[in-house]
Amino acid sequence: MAVSCEKLHMDFYKRDAVALAQALLGKLLVTKAGGALTAGVITETEAYMGVTDRACHAFGGRRTSRNESMYLPGGHAYVYLIYGMYHCMNVTAAEKDIPEAVLVRGVLPVCGIETMISRRCMGKASAHTMRHLTDGPGKLCRALSVDRAMDAMRLDSELIYICDAGLRPTGEALASERINIDYAGEDVHKLWRFTLAPDDPLRRYAAAQTYVLP
DNA sequence: GACCGGATTGGC
DNA sequence: CCAATCCGGTCC
Helix, strand or coil: CEEECEECCHHHHCCCHHHHHHHCCCCEEEECHHHCCEEEEEEEEEEEEHHHCCCCCCHHHCCCCCCHHHHCCCCEEEEEEECCCEEEEEEECCCCCCCEEEEEEEEEEEECHHHHHHHHHCCCCCHHHHHCCCCCHHHHHHHHCCCHHHCCCECECCCEEEEECCCCCCCCCEEECCCCCHHHHHHHHCCCEEECCCCCHHHHHHHHCEEECC
16 A cells, blocks of 8 residues: 655744654655655654754854855755765754754655665665664765755755655654754753654554655 | 864774 | 864954
């Protein structure tokens, strides 16, 4: 039985990043880079809460060529290069000029898995690589071919979009501290990292479906 | 113009 | 544990 999906409407993103980060769990992130369709169910996110959040690239109203897309209305991609070799993909939240965003930290691969393997590890697919194919922000961008070319794109575009597959987490999202933001002072302790519970039945179910994508 | 460091990853 | 690798941001 195939699951039919529809792109999230731009209104879906008109909420603060903490609320959006939780709402995105279980949604499908889809790209069609180079003609190859790849998709994953979002399982881990982090919220970055704009000008007052020391961990946020827009803290204090910083606005530069790199983070300009954070100021777009909710429902756009904010993609940046990190450590000179990886990309991180964010979903903008809230309204235009409110620079809040949600970092996608992990997805469960569900479509185009062979493509992801070839992009991630030159074709070699050990049990280890399968297990860690898309379980980090840099890894999932590599697997889905998300890079600066997709920065500022609407998330109902042809090349990149997020859709609702009717998958609903059974329990509440697990909340914890955000990772690798030691420079953020007190804000390190904000519980703005959200994870789909490891034992949530949604994981098994989602992996077993076939998806009809828009 | 120089210098610094990162919302990461994988290999040693 | 640490190197890779390269902009962008900051401060001369």
